[in-house]
Amino acid sequence: xxxxxxxDLVHVHTPIASFMTRLAVHRMRPEIRPAVAYTAHGFHFHxxxxxxxxxxxxxxxxxxxxxxDRLVVINDEDEAAAVRLRIVPRRRLVRMPGVxxxxxxxSRAAVTAEEIDxxxxxxxxxxxxxxxxxxxxxxxxxxxxxxxxxxxLMVDRGAHLAIAGEGPILGALQSVARSMGVGSRVHxxxxxxxxxxxxxxxxxxxxxxxxxxxxxxxxxxLSMEVPVIASDAxxxxxxVGSDAGFIVADADPAGLARAMDRLIAEPGLGSTMGRAGxxxxxxxxxxxxxxxxxxxxxxxxxxxxxxxxxxxxxx
Numbered sequence: 307x308x309x310x311x312x313x314d315l316v317h318v319h320t321p322i323a324s325f326m327t328r329l330a331v332h333r334m335r336p337e338i339r340p341a342v343a344y345t346a347h348g349f350h351f352h353x354x355x356x357x358x359x360x361x362x363x364x365x366x367x368x369x370x371x372x373x374x375d376r377l378v379v380i381n382d383e384d385e386a387a388a389v390r391l392r393i394v395p396r397r398r399l400v401r402m403p404g405v406x407x408x409x410x411x412x413s414r415a416a417v418t419a420e421e422i423d424x425x426x427x428x429x430x431x432x433x434x435x436x437x438x439x440x441x442x443x444x445x446x447x448x449x450x451x452x453x454x455x456x457x458x459l460m461v462d463r464g465a466h467l468a469i470a471g472e473g474p475i476l477g478a479l480q481s482v483a484r485s486m487g488v489g490s491r492v493h494x495x496x497x498x499x500x501x502x503x504x505x506x507x508x509x510x511x512x513x514x515x516x517x518x519x520x521x522x523x524x525x526x527x528l529s530m531e532v533p534v535i536a537s538d539a540x541x542x543x544x545x546v547g548s549d550a551g552f553i554v555a556d557a558d559p560a561g562l563a564r565a566m567d568r569l570i571a572e573p574g575l576g577s578t579m580g581r582a583g584x585x586x587x588x589x590x591x592x593x594x595x596x597x598x599x600x601x602x603x604x605x606x607x608x609x610x611x612x613x614x615x616x617x618x619x620x621x
Contacts, residue, residue, distance in 0.1 A: 308330055308331065308334060308340070312338055312340075313340045314340055314341065314608060314611065315340050315341045315342075315343070315604060315607060315608060315611070316331060316340045316341070316342050316343070317342075317343040317344075317345070318342065318343070318344050318345075319344070319345050319347060320347075321346070321349075321350050321363065321366070321367070324344050324370065325366055325369075325370045327342075328342055328344065328370045328373040328374060329370070329373065331373060332372075332373040336614075337615065340611070341375045341376075341607040341608065341610065341611045342373060342374055342375050342376075343374075343375060343376040343377075343378060343603065343604075343607065344370070344374050344376070344377055344378065345378040345379075345380070345402075346367075346377065346378065346379050346380070346384055346388075346519070347380065347519035347520070348380075348381070348384065348517060348518055348519025348520075348540055348541070349363065349367065349384050349387060350363040351363040351364045351367075351387070352383070352517055352540055353383075353540075354516050354517065354539075355517070364391060367391070367393050368391055368392070368393055371392075371393035371394045374393075374394055374398065375398060375607050375610070375611075376394075376398055376399075376400050376603055376607060377393060377394045377398060377399050377400065378400045378401075378402050378603075379399065379400070379401055379402075380401075380402055380403065380404045380519055380520040380541070381519060381520050381540055381541035381544055382541075382544060383540045383541070384519070384540070385399070385401055400599075400603055402596055402599050402600075403520070403590055403591045403595070403596060404519070404520035404522070404525065404541075404591065404596070405520075405522065405593075405596060406591055406592055406593030406594070406595065406596030406597070407525045407526065407529050407587050407591050407592070407593055408593045409529045409584065409587055409588045409592065409593075411502075412502060412525075412526050412529035412530050412587075413529065413530065413584075414506060414530060414531050416502060417502050417503050417506040417530075421502075421503035421506070422503055422506050422507040424503065425468075425503045425504050425506075425507040426507055428493075428495070429466060429468055429493050430493075431466055435464060435465070435466060436462065436464065436465040436466070436509045436566075436569075436570050437465070437466050437467075437468060437507055437508050437509055438453075438457070438465060438466070438467050438468070438508060438509055438510055438511075438512050438535075438566060439467070439468045439469075439470065439504055439505060439508040439510075439511050439512065440453050440467065440468070440469045440470065440471075440511070440512045440513070440514075441470045441471060441498070441501055441504075441505075441511065441523040441526075441527075442470075442471050442513070442515065442523065443471050443472065443473045444469075444471050444472060444473025444474065444475050444476050444479060445473050445474070445475065446475060447515060447516050447517055448471075448514065448515050448516075449514040449515060449516055449537070449557055450469060450475070450479050450514065451479065451482050452514040452557045452558075452559050452562065453467060453469075453512045453514050453557075453559075453562060454467065454479065454482050454483050454486060454488065454492055455482075455486060455559035456512070456559040456560075456562035456563040456566060457486075457488050457491060457492065457563070457566075458486040458487060458488045459559055459560055459563035460563045460566055460567050461563075461567045462566075462567055462570050465491070465509075465566065465570065466491045466492070466493065467488075467491060467492045467493065467512070468493045468495055468504060468508070469492065469493065469494050469495065470495045470496070470497070470498040470501060470504060471495075471496075471497065471498075472496055472497050476494060479494070480492075480494065501523075501526060502526075502530060505526065505527050505530040505532050506530060506532070508527075508532055509532075509533075509566075509569055509570065509576060510527075510532060510533045510534060510535050510551065510565075510566065510569055510576065511523060511524065511527035511532055511533075511534045511535070511536075512534075512535050512536070512562065512566075513534065513535070513536040513537060513539075513542065514536070514537050514557035514562065515537055515539045515557075516537070516539060516557075517539055517540065518539040518540055518541050518542060519540065519541055520541040520544070520545065521536075521539075521541060521542060521545065524536060524542065524545045524546065525545060525587060525591055527583070528545065528546070528550055528551075528580070528583030528584060528586065528587050529583070529584055529587040529588070530580075530584070531577075531580030531581055531583065531584045532576075532580055532583075533550060533551040533552075533569065533575075533576050533579035533580050533583065534546050534550060534551035534552075534583065535551055535552045535554065535562055535565045535566060535569075536551065536552070536553055536554070536557075537553070537554060537555075537556065537557035538553050538554070538555050538556065538557075539557075545586075545591075546583070547582070547586065549578075549579060549582040549583075550579050550580070550582045550583030550586060551565075551579055551583065552565040552568075
């Protein structure tokens with residue numbers, strides 16, 4: 307593809323595919339070699355990771371960093387790691403607020419009362435029943451069993467949990483819900499094309515992942531003025547802060563349950579947290595701002611490439 311299309315710039319994302327692409331670019335003749343940007347949506351080495359795998363991914367990132375014109379990181383932990391490991395020189399390291407969020411699209415005003423009522427009808431509960439939501443692929447990394455266990459540990463025995471997403475562990479999670487006595491209060495919705503009505507009908511979003519980069523579901527929830535109860539996985543605390551929800555160490559089910567009960571016991575707290583979250587998304591995570599940052603980065607990279615080509619021609 308590189309030989310056929312001769313791009314001026316390549317932007318890669320997932321770690322293994324990005325390594326292979328950067329290697330292929332590195333092997334091209336200098337006069338036709340494109341500039342390369344790589345966005346790390348959460349390095350595959352992290353504090354909770356396997357030490358051997360961490361070392362392998364660290365080594366791969368350091369090697370491929372030599373072939374990278376711009377490394378884009380999206381959270382504090384990855385930025386610190388990139389500097390500590392000297393993956394790229396500082397001038398090639400770029401910090402961006404994830405992929406950004408369109409706060410006009412993800413807005414309470416963009417969801418009708420009828421859409422919210424429809425969600426409640428699907429789940430089979432009335433408007434007064436507390437509903438907590440998880441939006442994530444059904445994958446072991448997302449630790450859905452912890453949110454199910456948290457529901458079973460709540461003081462409030464009437465709350466429900468909606469899980470949006472598909473994946474290979476659906477049957478196992480259904481068994482977990484039944485074994486914990488909450489099978490009738492956990493609803494597996496499968497793939498949800500538009501999560502806004504679901505979020506709009508929810509008391510809070512639950513996120514119990516072991517590893518994240520900068521969780522899109524959390525950004526969507528906060529932009530919808532819905533508080534978040536999340537694990538302390540990378541990036542979550544940056545999004546939630548101290549005012550838009552709760553961060554629970556290791557997604558401890560008892561800690562998740564306490565936060566869920568508190569939001570039910572203090573109805574005004576969720577609204578206050580939701581407003582704080584939306585303000586943060588609009589101010590710091592604007593999609594328009596992220597697009598402008600990409601355009602500026604691309605412009606600089608292309609200018610550098612042109613200057614390098616001119617130098618080669620002169621030589």
